[in-house]
Amino acid sequence: MSGTQASYTLANLAKRFTLDLRGHGDVRIDGVATLAAADESQLVFLANPRYRGELATTRAAAAILRADDAEHFPRAALVAKDPYVAYAKIAALFERLPASAPGIHPSAIVAPDARIAASASVGPFCVVEAGAAIDDGAVLGPHCHVGHDCHVGAQSRLVARVTLVARVRLGKRVLVHPGAVLGADGFGLACDADHWIKVPQLGGVVVGDDCEIGANTTIDRGALDDTVLEEDVRLDNQIQIAHNVRIGAHTAMAGCSAVAGSAKIGRGCQIGGGAGVLGHLEITDGVTITSMALVTHSIHEPGEYSSGTPIQDNRSWRRNAARFKHLDELNRRVQTLEKKDAAQ
Amino acid sequence: MSGTQASYTLANLAKRFTLDLRGHGDVRIDGVATLAAADESQLVFLANPRYRGELATTRAAAAILRADDAEHFPRAALVAKDPYVAYAKIAALFERLPASAPGIHPSAIVAPDARIAASASVGPFCVVEAGAAIDDGAVLGPHCHVGHDCHVGAQSRLVARVTLVARVRLGKRVLVHPGAVLGADGFGLACDADHWIKVPQLGGVVVGDDCEIGANTTIDRGALDDTVLEEDVRLDNQIQIAHNVRIGAHTAMAGCSAVAGSAKIGRGCQIGGGAGVLGHLEITDGVTITSMALVTHSIHEPGEYSSGTPIQDNRSWRRNAARFKHLDELNRRVQTLEKKDAAQ
């Protein structure tokens, strides 16, 4: 951790991120905060209009705002077309990431033929196996395991306790959170009369540049070809990606969603929390799936898709759910009435 | 493990837990068991009426029963208003927990400035980083990782392989099961034209006294403020708690449930297995959500809430589900019939 607190003038921030400055540029910013919690040395932002009322009461030193909001704000402001994007960039200045000294921690166990860049950092109790490579500036936190023939690209960071089982290739600047398991066997079974035969999983996992993979997320190796995440794919926690799935660039998936084997998801998709995608499907670019929906067939048109029923008090829900079991019959009853009506 | 088997007289148990004794107090109890499996030295209990019939055939030495059940039981009994609560307390006497000697295992790696209480136990291959604190009587099993500025409260127990990434504060007597990840980055992304910008996650995680957190559960750090579990919150396995969620005291969540960012769940709620709560919602105190339901709007009244459809044989389900796709149209067809009927 850096011992010194970061501090910037508003003018400095405006210049650094090419933002318009309103008011005094010599206002000093020591940190970022929410509108409600900010003190007089902190910078805030307004992205969600539901919090606009808090602009009047915030104690913040300054705010990142859209032009129209800035006009009514009585203190200094940085004007941005997208205040959330500007905030994300500025906030990174105030993030105190633990420093990771280059080098291999004396407790780590590294195979003789593994290639570790001099600028890479391998933390305590890491295991790096034969044929593995760790590129420039990559960081392995404590308890990481980089298995046979795995490759960690430059500036990638395995936060802690990440397992790359075998044949996993991470691009550059990939961030993997604790507990993630990449490259475990895909779930391949053949039924031989009365018992299961395991189908060997001979492929690997390829993760593009700038991907992020959440805590306890699992991405299995392909059966023959690879499981692939294109660049800038963002996976939240506890996501399950089965063997031979392909996920297009810039797609984001929320927590606990899952994709079954060999499904293909396009570019720029957004998959809601707990949603599922069945195997061997194709979802085109620009598709949004809402939370806990199940995709049971390919989707060829961009747009938003949903399944499920709305939440209700249990008593009402029970009555309606009971009728769902006879919905086809209800339809036939209405048909009968319609026919009779037409015959009159 | 203790080498000696625990053993108590029934009179001793009655006195220790303030229960009414029926029958011989000198009956010796060497353990607890189910009604069906108990032998003549074991104590059983009846909480679920569906097992009442087994009272007649159990070989148990004695039983924990409600007063009316005790009357018909031919052997010794401990009478309790809530036999399950009494059982839970008594069974704890027979639990053989591995002893954890105070001190730091020689293989553990502890930052020079971390504060470890003399009575705390730090197990093999643990990593405790700068600024961390482990209070009196706390236990870290093997492979735990207590990151920067994390705090483990007195008598808390990280069973094994628990990761506290950064800025996580556990209260007293918190129990965390293996594979749990607390304090990983929240899933914050800003869309900058055609790619994602990571939003720094500058908050922490605060866990109140007496909480329990299940195996492979994940609780992310807040974006600016903290993610908070109040006291006595009980989380089962594989639960996902996103950044800035707040969960009220005594709320229990079953396995695989998930709460999206900034949602607030009240006190004394019960969230069923696999249920989901969307972000930025509020659920009031005393709400029950049934399994695999999805909460899509705030809930202001206590009670039980559900979504989903009942399970059916696949053939019937297919027919009904196909009609669901035209439910609005079906409603209009009925309206048409109603109008015609009214016009007659």
Place this chain on the structure above:
Amino acid sequence: MSGTQASYTLANLAKRFTLDLRGHGDVRIDGVATLAAADESQLVFLANPRYRGELATTRAAAAILRADDAEHFPRAALVAKDPYVAYAKIAALFERLPASAPGIHPSAIVAPDARIAASASVGPFCVVEAGAAIDDGAVLGPHCHVGHDCHVGAQSRLVARVTLVARVRLGKRVLVHPGAVLGADGFGLACDADHWIKVPQLGGVVVGDDCEIGANTTIDRGALDDTVLEEDVRLDNQIQIAHNVRIGAHTAMAGCSAVAGSAKIGRGCQIGGGAGVLGHLEITDGVTITSMALVTHSIHEPGEYSSGTPIQDNRSWRRNAARFKHLDELNRRVQTLEKKDAAQ
């Protein structure tokens, strides 16, 4: 990893696996591949008829085919009644598994009274606790933890970072993937007025021969009796098995499915991804549950069962979902029309 590439003649493979050979037996096979990706030294297979067209264009040396497909294939073939089973067996010859030398890695920490077979392999940073036993030929990859009174059967393999907390007994040839947690406390709580009392979990976990347990899957210890997987049960990733569940032989469960406490699942069942089974239910042998369905009552007849609604574009779904909330009322409106109609 073996330095030499495996290589077989087709005649050798035919003999080894008792398959009919069509064409030249001296064709040399250096590996397996998909129809689309194969080169002239590789063997392919056709199991899914949707890929039949690719038989005409594959560059593969030979193919594993059903008799009728083999007739039209211009090159050498191995004829099998079930090409996928034959493929699974042959592909295993080409799997390059890391060699695990017998013995205990010097970094591992093994309790003095743990029994480790001479032919077993205990990897780096493993912890084996008091009363544990590791049988002949079993392999523990890096970061595994075998807790008190746990037993790893002969030829079983904990790939890496597997935690067996306590009282877990694995049969022979059990394969457990990284991040799995077996034997954590079941989720047992008794409500004592206004707070929770933990119910001690005194049982264990028993896993039969030939089971496979996926990455980050959790299987809790029983409360009093054991949680049981019979032989040849196959669990994918991120599955949650609660305390006292029993799963019958040869049952396979797909990723993210979950079974609540004390449920019993029969033999030869298939549970789809993300499906849930409520507690204390019984599912008979030979039942299939489709993805993300929720089993809310016991199932006594073999067959396929489903719940949920079909995915639709969000606009249509919203309209239909809104009507679901009034489905019982819609039914009553139709009844009213029917009565009026009958009265005419």
